Amino acid sequence: MKRLWIVLVMAVVTVTAAWSQAKKPTIMVVPSDAFCLRKGYTTSVNLNGEKKFFPDYKTAFQKDADMRTLVSAMADFMARNEFPIQSCEQQIQKIEEESAEMLAMTGKYTGGEIEETPSEKLSRVASADILLNLDYQVERIGPKKRVSFNLQAIDAYTSKIISGNTGVGSEANASLTTLLEEAVLSFKDNFLDGLQRYFDDMFINGREITVVLYRYNTCDIDFETEMPYNDQEAELSDIIEAWFSDNTVSGRFTLEARTPNRLKFTQVRIPMMGRNLNGKEVGMDARTFIRPLVRMLRRDPYNLEVGLVQKGLGEVWLTLGDL
Amino acid sequence: MRRVIICIIVSLLIFPTTLLGGNKDRRKSYENWENYEIVTIKVGTEGTKFVKVWGYGRTVDKAVMQAKKNAIHACLFRGLPGSTSAMATPAICSGANAFAENEDYFINFFSAGGPYLAYCNMTTDGIPAGQDNLKVKGGYKVGIYVQILYDNLKAKMQADGLVKKLSSGF
Numbered sequence: 490m491k492r493l494w495i496v497l498v499m500a501v502v503t504v505t506a507a508w509s510q511a512k513k514p515t516i517m518v519v520p521s522d523a524f525c526l527r528k529g530y531t532t533s534v535n536l537n538g539e540k541k542f543f544p545d546y547k548t549a550f551q552k553d554a555d556m557r558t559l560v561s562a563m564a565d566f567m568a569r570n571e572f573p574i575q576s577c578e579q580q581i582q583k584i585e586e587e588s589a590e591m592l593a594m595t596g597k598y599t600g601g602e603i604e605e606t607p608s609e610k611l612s613r614v615a616s617a618d619i620l621l622n623l624d625y626q627v628e629r630i631g632p633k634k635r636v637s638f639n640l641q642a643i644d645a646y647t648s649k650i651i652s653g654n655t656g657v658g659s660e661a662n663a664s665l666t667t668l669l670e671e672a673v674l675s676f677k678d679n680f681l682d683g684l685q686r687y688f689d690d691m692f693i694n695g696r697e698i699t700v701v702l703y704r705y706n707t708c709d710i711d712f713e714t715e716m717p718y719n720d721q722e723a724e725l726s727d728i729i730e731a732w733f734s735d736n737t738v739s740g741r742f743t744l745e746a747r748t749p750n751r752l753k754f755t756q757v758r759i760p761m762m763g764r765n766l767n768g769k770e771v772g773m774d775a776r777t778f779i780r781p782l783v784r785m786l787r788r789d790p791y792n793l794e795v796g797l798v799q800k801g802l803g804e805v806w807l808t809l810g811d812l
Numbered sequence: 813m814r815r816v817i818i819c820i821i822v823s824l825l826i827f828p829t830t831l832l833g834g835n836k837d838r839r840k841s842y843e844n845w846e847n848y849e850i851v852t853i854k855v856g857t858e859g860t861k862f863v864k865v866w867g868y869g870r871t872v873d874k875a876v877m878q879a880k881k882n883a884i885h886a887c888l889f890r891g892l893p894g895s896t897s898a899m900a901t902p903a904i905c906s907g908a909n910a911f912a913e914n915e916d917y918f919i920n921f922f923s924a925g926g927p928y929l930a931y932c933n934m935t936t937d938g939i940p941a942g943q944d945n946l947k948v949k950g951g952y953k954v955g956i957y958v959q960i961l962y963d964n965l966k967a968k969m970q971a972d973g974l975v976k977k978l979s980s981g982f
Contacts, residue, residue, distance in 0.1 A: 510981070510982060511981050512982070569963075571977060572978050654899070657895070659897035671855050674855045674858065675855045675899045679901065681978060682902040685976070686982070761981070
């Protein structure tokens, strides 16, 4: 019986440990905009009569074998560090396949089609929490070659550079693949150190997220409307700001924009762990963090219609007046 | 006149003491962990670092052993400097008091014939010669080329709980 109890306790501990893991950010390597423009891997869009160029990652991966070499080398060392990176190429392909399948799918009994709003369509793009922007150039010095590279790890939500690595490889008469692999080995440890510092900071000071609140024009009130709050009247923006003060790690956040129609909170530090609806400890993301605020605004005395749009682990949009 | 004589006697007494003190300081600095030179020569093959490191010792053998210890010490606590052909490498134990906090562990790690040797491949065959083998007061200053198994060393520190894994906490 005693043994059974020990096994039971151990099982509970294991399950709790499995639940209480912080949410792992996803990482993806993408060619930098400068690289795509230089090599011509772009698509152009006519915006109000002006031709705009956007990077075409799919073409970059299909045509540039050297970029694939770099990504493979990086994927290899990241996997060894138990942090596999997402393949941008595969993600793009998957999204295309998903779109095709969604168009072809119909309900067996009703013949209904899969519903997707324009906003949902837009959100179905290849994205990650941390983007690794990679750029390289091959320079010729007489018979020798040299690779100069630039790698930036960027937090997709805050646009902050987590780790930046630039450098020039050695001059050699070796194949380009060898030089590129040498470049990756050269910046690898510095890059990993930068990531480690970012994660350490996250565990001490909380994950940094962005929260934007918008108001639909159908909404009767705006963020400057006075509402009841703790036996007094206060502007809705002040009430929301007070909520952020109470719920962020050490009250750390910045109210970057404050207008009657829009509030933008940046550098919002949220705890890594939180509780789900069943009270279990789970890794926290922007959505889990903001849910209590949404619930508060939907209830008495505010009774507002509030929509919630999640944009990855670290960004969330709230809409006032409609879902 | 009397004053001048006193001054001369005092300075004669002080001068050799200062000179001796200087020698002592220099000798101390040879044995100091913080006093060694290391240069990254090239980007090593997968998971390794190729460096040139110097060590001091009473004999050439002792200096070579010290140089090996220095190479591993640099990877653990100091970091490897960058060069024209390789980027700088950060220290594996980045905390300012990493050595002091785990002193017993590291004293054992760096003991004669200790575990540190498993992460250090010496690539200089035989006794270093020429500029890499200098006779200095009280011993030798020796420079050797070393291939450090950096990734293995980092994995060992992670396995022993001294360094966090990149994925820990997630």
